[in-house]
Amino acid sequence: MFLAVQYNVTYTIDDSSEQFDFYDYGPKDIATISFYMLVAIKVHAVIQECILDKINRQLQLSEPEQSKFNESGQLALFYLFSVIWGAGILNAEEFTMNLTSLWKDYPFSRMLFQEKLFYICQIAYWLHALPELYFQKIQKEDIPRQLRYICLYITHISGAYILNLQHLGLILVVPHYLVELLFHASRLFYFCDEDMQKGFVIWALLFVIVRLLTLTVSVLTFGFGLARAENPDFSIADGNFNILPVRIGCLGAVCLTQAWMMRKFVHFQLKKWRECVEDQIPNKKPTITKNKRTKKEPEKVFYNATSNFLDLTPGAKKSI
Secondary structure, rough: OOOOOOOOOEEEEEOOOOOEEOOOOOOOOOHHHHHHHHHHHHHHHHHHHHHHHHHHHEEEEEEEHHHHHHHHHHHHHHHHHHHHHHHHHHHHHHHOOOHHHHHOOOOOOEEOHHHHHHHHHHHHHHHHHHHHHHHHHHHHHHHEEEEEEEHHHHHHHHHHHHOOOOHHHHHHHHHHHHHHHHHHHHHHHHHHHOOEEEEEHHHHHHHHHHHHHHHHHHHHHHHHHHHHHOOOOOEOOEEEEOOOHHHHHHHHHHHHEEEEHHHHHHHHHHHHHHHHHHOOOOOOOOHHHHOOOOOOOOOOOOOHHHHHHOOOOOHHHOOO
């Protein structure tokens, strides 16, 4: 395979005859990522032409709705593939069984084949998403939103790969992708049938849980685990980046990203909540009589605050 010849080191474990091939990263990865970018662009075009365009013709969606439907269709398939692949790696290497594996024996300068290939494909996919903004003729008002989350993915995944935090990156990215998969799948079902809206409520609950999980694991790793196992010898050659400025920068980046995501989430939920309240207020015009003016008391509107806060159903499809 194109990846197999790069930074390949063979080790013998526990003085047994069984040998394992481990991989490092280096400048040649740029060529590998470029290759998989071209693969991703081709796969993207095949999915668009063979699946999404046919469904679009049957649903007869408007242009804004088609743009969101295509975005969710592509991302849902990618998230599904990545969740299955990432969960398989976590299960095989048993990272989730012991949290100390996130910082014990750092730096993790050697990766197994599946782990390295996963990161290479992740970086290649999000880099391919940049030219796809032009190829797919995304609407101008929607480009800044997509650019923001594409750049965040590239920065965080590349950072975990380069700083030898691959274990932590896998632990954080798999549940995040699972939540994003639920959202985009729910949006696809909503475009097909407006009555299928319960997935958004489940997504809203899991979204908050995963944000708290991400912050907890990050604080444990950078604030406690790596801090206690600190090796002051900063060495790019050995892949050791466990120094205070790097830890503070990584933890700050994670916390700021989670805070920004929660801010956007709360703003979105409050907007939907206000729309739900406005829809429940009856629009009745007061009757005017020539002889007598009557004052009407405003009607009281009763609603369930919790259900309306999580309800994403009001409004047009394009607002989702």
